[in-house]
Amino acid sequence: MIPFNKPYLTGKEAHYLYQAVYSEHLSGNGAFTQKCHHFFEERYGFGKCLLTTSCSDALEMAALLCEVQSGDEVIMPSYTFVSTANAFILRGAKVIFVDSRPDHPGINEEAIEALINKKTKVIVPVHYAGVACDMDKIMALANKYELLVVEDAAQAIDSFYTGKDGVKRPLGSIGHLATFSFHETKNITCGEGGMLVINEERFQARAEIIWEKGTNRSAFFRGEVDKYGWIDVGSSYLPSEISAAFLWAQLENIDVIQQQRTALWKAYYEGLCRWAKESRGQLPVIPDYATNNAHMFYLVCHSPEQRTQLLKHLKENGVQAVFHYLSLHKSAFYREKHDGRILTQSDRYTDCLLRLPMYFELDAMPVISELISKAN
Amino acid sequence: MIPFNKPYLTGKEAHYLYQAVYSEHLSGNGAFTQKCHHFFEERYGFGKCLLTTSCSDALEMAALLCEVQSGDEVIMPSYTFVSTANAFILRGAKVIFVDSRPDHPGINEEAIEALINKKTKVIVPVHYAGVACDMDKIMALANKYELLVVEDAAQAIDSFYTGKDGVKRPLGSIGHLATFSFHETKNITCGEGGMLVINEERFQARAEIIWEKGTNRSAFFRGEVDKYGWIDVGSSYLPSEISAAFLWAQLENIDVIQQQRTALWKAYYEGLCRWAKESRGQLPVIPDYATNNAHMFYLVCHSPEQRTQLLKHLKENGVQAVFHYLSLHKSAFYREKHDGRILTQSDRYTDCLLRLPMYFELDAMPVISELISKAN
Numbered sequence: 070m071i072p073f074n075k076p077y078l079t080g081k082e083a084h085y086l087y088q089a090v091y092s093e094h095l096s097g098n099g100a101f102t103q104k105c106h107h108f109f110e111e112r113y114g115f116g117k118c119l120l121t122t123s124c125s126d127a128l129e130m131a132a133l134l135c136e137v138q139s140g141d142e143v144i145m146p147s148y149t150f151v152s153t154a155n156a157f158i159l160r161g162a163k164v165i166f167v168d169s170r171p172d173h174p175g176i177n178e179e180a181i182e183a184l185i186n187k188k189t190k191v192i193v194p195v196h197y198a199g200v201a202c203d204m205d206k207i208m209a210l211a212n213k214y215e216l217l218v219v220e221d222a223a224q225a226i227d228s229f230y231t232g233k234d235g236v237k238r239p240l241g242s243i244g245h246l247a248t249f250s251f252h253e254t255k256n257i258t259c260g261e262g263g264m265l266v267i268n269e270e271r272f273q274a275r276a277e278i279i280w281e282k283g284t285n286r287s288a289f290f291r292g293e294v295d296k297y298g299w300i301d302v303g304s305s306y307l308p309s310e311i312s313a314a315f316l317w318a319q320l321e322n323i324d325v326i327q328q329q330r331t332a333l334w335k336a337y338y339e340g341l342c343r344w345a346k347e348s349r350g351q352l353p354v355i356p357d358y359a360t361n362n363a364h365m366f367y368l369v370c371h372s373p374e375q376r377t378q379l380l381k382h383l384k385e386n387g388v389q390a391v392f393h394y395l396s397l398h399k400s401a402f403y404r405e406k407h408d409g410r411i412l413t414q415s416d417r418y419t420d421c422l423l424r425l426p427m428y429f430e431l432d433a434m435p436v437i438s439e440l441i442s443k444a445n
Numbered sequence: 446m447i448p449f450n451k452p453y454l455t456g457k458e459a460h461y462l463y464q465a466v467y468s469e470h471l472s473g474n475g476a477f478t479q480k481c482h483h484f485f486e487e488r489y490g491f492g493k494c495l496l497t498t499s500c501s502d503a504l505e506m507a508a509l510l511c512e513v514q515s516g517d518e519v520i521m522p523s524y525t526f527v528s529t530a531n532a533f534i535l536r537g538a539k540v541i542f543v544d545s546r547p548d549h550p551g552i553n554e555e556a557i558e559a560l561i562n563k564k565t566k567v568i569v570p571v572h573y574a575g576v577a578c579d580m581d582k583i584m585a586l587a588n589k590y591e592l593l594v595v596e597d598a599a600q601a602i603d604s605f606y607t608g609k610d611g612v613k614r615p616l617g618s619i620g621h622l623a624t625f626s627f628h629e630t631k632n633i634t635c636g637e638g639g640m641l642v643i644n645e646e647r648f649q650a651r652a653e654i655i656w657e658k659g660t661n662r663s664a665f666f667r668g669e670v671d672k673y674g675w676i677d678v679g680s681s682y683l684p685s686e687i688s689a690a691f692l693w694a695q696l697e698n699i700d701v702i703q704q705q706r707t708a709l710w711k712a713y714y715e716g717l718c719r720w721a722k723e724s725r726g727q728l729p730v731i732p733d734y735a736t737n738n739a740h741m742f743y744l745v746c747h748s749p750e751q752r753t754q755l756l757k758h759l760k761e762n763g764v765q766a767v768f769h770y771l772s773l774h775k776s777a778f779y780r781e782k783h784d785g786r787i788l789t790q791s792d793r794y795t796d797c798l799l800r801l802p803m804y805f806e807l808d809a810m811p812v813i814s815e816l817i818s819k820a821n
Contacts, residue, residue, distance in 0.1 A: 076471050086462050086687075095452050095636030096629040122498035122637070125658060125681035139515075151658045151675045158678055161537075253472040253685075260471030260685025261498070282501060282527045283778065299527045299776035302534055305501035309629075309636025311462075315687060400675035402659065 071436060073389040076253045076260075077326065077429035081318035089314035097307030098287070101314040108320050109264065113239040115247075116268035119280050120313060121306045124223045124250035124263035128156035130306055131219045131246045131265060133279055134272045135191050137162045144184055145193035145221075146176040147398040147415040153193055153221050154397055162190070166398040168412040172354045173197070174422065177414065178206040185210065191217045196225035196240050199256075199362035200355055204243045205232045211245075218244035223263075225249070226256055227327050228362035237360075245269040251316055256326060256364055259316040262308055279303040326429060330363035333433050337366045337425060340437035348375070348443075366425045367393070373420040379443060380423060386439045389426060395419050447812060449765040452629045452636075453702065453805035457694035465690035473683030474663070477690040484696050485640065489615040491623075492644035495656050496689060497682045500599045500626035500639035504532035506682055507595045507622045507641060509655055510648045511567050513538045520560055521569040521597075522552040523774040523791040529569055529597050530773055538566070542774040544788040548730045549573070550798065553790065554582040561586065567593045572601035572616050575632075575738035576731055580619045581608045587621075594620035599639075601625070602632055603703055604738035613736075621645040627692055632702060632740055635692040638684055655679040702805060706739035709809050713742045713801060716813035724751070724819075742801045743769070749796040755819060756799065762815045765802060771795050 089101055102120050109118040121127040137143065139161030145153055147166035154164045165184050170177045174197040181192060192211060194202035204220075211218045222228075225240040226249060232238065241247035246269065251262035267276045277287050283303030288294045319326070338352060345352045351369035355361045370376040376392065383390045396415040398407040425436055465477055478496050485494045497503040513519065515537030521529055523542035530540045541560050546553045550573040557568065568587060570578035580596075587594045598604075601616040602625060608614065617623035622645065627638035643652045653663050659679030664670045695702070714728060721728045727745035731737045746752040752768065759766045772791040774783040801812055 075469055078466060082466060083459070083463060087459060089636075090454060090458060093451055094629075095634060097637050122502075122684070123681035126498075129680065151660060151679070152681060154675075155659055155678055155680060159535075159680070253470075258471060260687045261473050261681065261683065262685070283531055284527060298771050299530075299773060299778045301778055302531055303527070304505065304531060304535070305499035305528060305637065307637065308498070309638070309688065311636045311687060311691060312685065395674050397675060402675045402677060 075428040079322040085314035089310040099310040121263040125152035127248035127263040127265040141190040142188040169414040195221040199364035201230035201359035220244035220247035223250035229360040334363035451804040455698040461690035465686040475686040497639040501528035503624035503641040517566040518564040545790040571597040575740035577606035577735035596620035596623035599626035605736040710739040746797040
């Protein structure tokens, strides 16, 4: 059986877990958390970084920092994970769902402007499969209408966007805020985990306070204030040093991990080009302005029936392929709240997208063979 | 130097961490999470248990389950951790702070009824130092006025309350909901962690949905529904299997841990009786209806000056003693929102309470000697 996902261990995880355990600092914001923060800030030039217990929690912090309130509207793709929407709904926002692009499950940048009104506060582009949204277009809208941009970069570690100015920028460094996931299905993992990136300087002090349960504890320990107390809302968003130690072992090996995943992705792409033509299936499209971080390899079938047959065939032959999101605007929770717009592409990816196994230790060849055999 | 706290390792943590890592299930709700849930449900007869990433997160789940909304009032002690209040404020509630008891920092049960009005929705008793609030009185008020009770049992693992009916019940099993902490300062720890207990059956299905980001994923995997999707608000409250594995190693040794802490607590109490008389200090009071889980050993000084001197003396002699909460009704964040009632006891504990070092491997004798030397 070839599973869909298998977490990769670099070999140093247990070593660093021991270090954390015997450091006698197990709660959050210790040495390993600091190492992870610095890693991201230095390697990618991110603004302030704060590890969180999940990408969902990072999105909730973002919603608090944007001061999203009842009556505000937040624009995001319908084809995304529930947490993208929940984080803003928990603050009382109305979510306005946008369709995906015809060539890619990412948000259709051209469809956003018509949905902006006086209530709009935030745009949340989701870099699906680690492939950049067209950030020049989104940031131009944000500037024009004075909106905030939260990049949902859950899948987008070590991926880049090249704007019209020719500068190649890491995803997560462009929006006012950005969120990452280290869930076990991600390229870099600690089981459950996430990170908030605060690029906008005016949010950085408050982000740290919200992260520390609404107290100015961090400023106190840096000697910036005389005493610390409750000064804002907040929660306990910080992960333990146990989680951070595990994550550190992964980050140290990010180049090895990315190299191997990229090789697998290319093997899939090259091995399946002919299959795609013969089966009228669609392989992933990487726009010129985007890079590929090899987070995911997906196919878009020409019909729901083709997907069902392929999933069945692969399963019968020991390969666990899976579909992905269900359009959020059609969910039991939101369909009555949605404004009735038909989101064709989102529904097409809901019905026809299929993800192939993708993990460090995968041998992609048997998967490719099974797909090719089905095409013939 | 004798630190205030030092996390205790049972010796099996690393072993179970390895097991979790090599099980290839690192995200939440795996085998170790299930073991922990069953442990609590069986040993203490709790309703449904759900591990969370912190007690703060468990309190936020409780606030969602109670359907706390803007305009609702929630009653809790002022002498508590900020998360008790934040969780409800994040849902739009107004927090009504109550004074502490003269004999104990727990909520003054007699002061609650006068604060109940039509807007009141929830009472949150905090079992300070693991010592029970008088739950008969609180549950009677909840019944009389149709309120919900969330026990903040962050410090109260393995502690009990004996009601007028003579039945000895574990703390966390009495309110409609209860929350626990496994932060590194607690008797049982995984660095950062918590748990929600759902005793009220009508909340149990929804709790699981909220825990799973607002989806019915768990019911789907049990075969109870045909497909799963977004049906409610929610977040990612579940900790990784790495955290759960660590916690399991601690839970297996709970009796050893509790025995040792209890012995230390008794040594402090007996060693400091004379000091208390001579110094006009107050030792902890355990009411007849409560047990002592030896989470904390504190002294209440007769004046803020006495506390300052004691803290200084202990520090100079290598003992790290610390104060505790600052009355929340007087915080920078809430003083303008508070209704102006003076909460004398809460302020007294803010100014005069001092916590002594308390951890498994502590030798209490040098601490006692330093205190006695100061009394003479």
